[in-house]
Amino acid sequence: MDVKDQFCIARQAICDRHLQVKAYELLYRASQQANHAEIIDPHEATARVTGQALLDYGLDKIAPNQQIYINLSSHWIKNNELLPVARIKNRIVLQIPRNIQLNDQLAESLRTIRQKGFQIALDDYHYNDPRRVLLPDVDIVIVETQNQSFSILELVQEFLSQYSVITVAEKIESWTDFNQLKTLGFDLYQGYFLSRPETLEQTSHSNNRMVMTRLLTMLLDDRSSVDQIENIITQEPSLSYRLIKFINSPVYRLPNRIDSLHQAIVYMGMETLRTLVSILVWSRNSHKAYAVLPLLLTRAKACELIAKRQGLAPVDRYFTLGFLSLLDVALDHPLDTLIAEMSLSKEMEEALLEDKGPAASLLNLIRLWEHADWELLQHHPLYDPQATPQLMLQALEWANNTEQAVRDCD
Numbered sequence: 001m002d003v004k005d006q007f008c009i010a011r012q013a014i015c016d017r018h019l020q021v022k023a024y025e026l027l028y029r030a031s032q033q034a035n036h037a038e039i040i041d042p043h044e045a046t047a048r049v050t051g052q053a054l055l056d057y058g059l060d061k062i063a064p065n066q067q068i069y070i071n072l073s074s075h076w077i078k079n080n081e082l083l084p085v086a087r088i089k090n091r092i093v094l095q096i097p098r099n100i101q102l103n104d105q106l107a108e109s110l111r112t113i114r115q116k117g118f119q120i121a122l123d124d125y126h127y128n129d130p131r132r133v134l135l136p137d138v139d140i141v142i143v144e145t146q147n148q149s150f151s152i153l154e155l156v157q158e159f160l161s162q163y164s165v166i167t168v169a170e171k172i173e174s175w176t177d178f179n180q181l182k183t184l185g186f187d188l189y190q191g192y193f194l195s196r197p198e199t200l201e202q203t204s205h206s207n208n209r210m211v212m213t214r215l216l217t218m219l220l221d222d223r224s225s226v227d228q229i230e231n232i233i234t235q236e237p238s239l240s241y242r243l244i245k246f247i248n249s250p251v252y253r254l255p256n257r258i259d260s261l262h263q264a265i266v267y268m269g270m271e272t273l274r275t276l277v278s279i280l281v282w283s284r285n286s287h288k289a290y291a292v293l294p295l296l297l298t299r300a301k302a303c304e305l306i307a308k309r310q311g312l313a314p315v316d317r318y319f320t321l322g323f324l325s326l327l328d329v330a331l332d333h334p335l336d337t338l339i340a341e342m343s344l345s346k347e348m349e350e351a352l353l354e355d356k357g358p359a360a361s362l363l364n365l366i367r368l369w370e371h372a373d374w375e376l377l378q379h380h381p382l383y384d385p386q387a388t389p390q391l392m393l394q395a396l397e398w399a400n401n402t403e404q405a406v407r408d409c410d
Contacts, residue, residue, distance in 0.1 A: 009049050011062060013195035014069065014168060014188050022188055023093065024062060025069040027197050059091060060249070069093045069121065074100055077109050090117060093140060098124040102133065110137045121168075127152045135163045143186070146171040150180060157184045215239075219270055226265055229273070233261060234297070234323065241327055241338065243268070244320070248344070257345040260320040295370070296326045297399035298392075302366045305391040310382060312358065317348070321359050322366065325352060366392075 011024040026049050049070060062068060072094050094113065100106065114120055114137060121140035122131050126148060135141070141160055145153060153169075160167055169181045172191030181189065215232045218224045233239055240261050247264040248257055258264050265273060303322030308315045324344075328335035336353055344352075351359035361382060368377040369392055377383055 010197040010199045011068075012190060012197040014190045015194055016188055017182050017186075019194070021066060021195075023067040023069055025095075025190065026062070063091070067091050067093055067119075069095055071095045071097060071123065073097070074106075077106065077113070093119045093121050095121045095123040095142070096131065096134070096138070098126075098129075098131075100131065102130060107134060107137060110134060114139070124170075125156070127156055132159075135160075135165065138165060140166045140168060142168040142170050142190075144171055145169050145177065145181060145191075146173070153181070154184055157186070161185075219273060226262065230262055230265055233265070234300070234319075240320075240323060243273075244344075257348075259345050259348045260314065260317040261323070262314075262320075263317075294399055296323060298395050299323075299326060299366055299370070301398045302369075302392055302395035303362060305395055306362055306365065306382065306388070309384075309387055309391065310362070312362070318359065318362065321348060321351060321363060324348075325363055 010027040012027060013021045014023040014025060016022050059068065068091060070092060077094075077096070077100075096110070110120055119139040120137065121142055122129070122134065122138055123142045125131070125141045125143045143153065143156055143160075148156070157167065166187045167185075168188040168190060169184075169186040170190045172178050172181065172189055172193045174193050177191075178189060178193060215229065218229055218232060233243070243264050244258065244261065247267060248254065254267075258267060300319045300322035304315050304319035307313075307318035312318060324339070327333075327338050339349055339352055347357055347359060350356040351363060354360075355364070361380075365377070365380050365382045365388070368380060369388070378385070382388075
């Protein structure tokens with residue numbers, strides 16, 4: 001993987017006056033070794049941080065009981081459809097940068113975002129900040145303390161007390177600063193003295209940017225069917241994995257596990273899916289998963305076709321079974337770890353990890369075919385000497401056509 005694609009995120013605690021962690025700010029890092037942001041494209045940095053937070057790590061791992069603060073670029077502020085999904089917006093604070101261009105469109109966008117339930121914060125606020133015109137439309141003000149005197153900070157706090165906002169003192173460097181700032185009545189505190197940014201363990205999943213763009217285009221077309229959307233998503237192994245993992249996360253608190261991509265799409269709905277894909281369009285990684293794409297697609301389709309012939313339902317679950325069975329190879333990560341993160345049903349877990357149940361039997365049939373183990377294949381209970389070769393050929397043809405469509409996008 002190219003060094004420039006090895007980005008990760010860090011988090012820095014935001015505490016109350018009793019040093020209890022109330023929130024985390026998520027920070028972009030160009031690499032695991034970087035100790036500060038190296039941002040060339042603010043829009044892409046926002047997408048990468050949001051994408052990893054929502055899909056790779058999961059909010060409950062980053063901030064179990066706290067809010068998260070995310071820096072926004074002007075593009076994200078104007079394009080509200082790119083914001084994180086509705087189920088988690090009560091936990092997300094969106095930070096407006098210091099260099100934002102003030103205009104009527106910005107104020108209107110902030111009001112719209114706030115009406116949707118997000119909290120808005122002004123970042124790096126300072127004395128006579130031109131963004132003060134936005135104060136009626138924000139919830140939190142993060143005040144820069146490092147380059148402003150105590151007397152100036154006192155004036156800032158006095159001015160902000162006119163508004164119903166939470167105030168955060170940032171860039172605190174010492175106990176002395178912390179104790180002084182507490183006398184001014186700030187609600188929350190952040191800085192290297194309290195907590196240095198902690199780089200989170202890197203997780204890397206690829207996504208094909210052109211496939212993502214095609215998918216986003218289809219999602220924006222009301223004429224698109226769930227089946228069409230599912231067909232595009234299956235061209236991107238990493239996206240399929242991340243969507244199923246996300247839909248089974250504590251964010252949705254589902255009564256039953258969702259095992260198939262089709263179920264995930266139907267449950268999420270177009271709006272939520274559009275949001276996640278929008279994030280992934282701008283989150284670039286390597287294309288390592290594509291080395292095993294032909295085998296992965298063939299196995300998944302074969303599982304579906306044979307399950308349908310055997311009367312096993314729902315058939316889309318068996319497509320997902322075949323897809324997931326090679327995920328460890330595609331993503332270069334242990335299968336048990338990936339499956340654990342996705343929170344699949346017991347039946348699916350047993351089939352993939354313990355080789356148990358009817359789903360595992362079907363999967364073994366296809367593996368025997370792949371290995372050309374004709375002797376064992378003929379004694380398999382699901383093997384049909386007439387139908388099985390025909391179905392495997394159909395699966396291979398479908399996989400070849402699908403793979404070519406992916407290659408054409410590169």
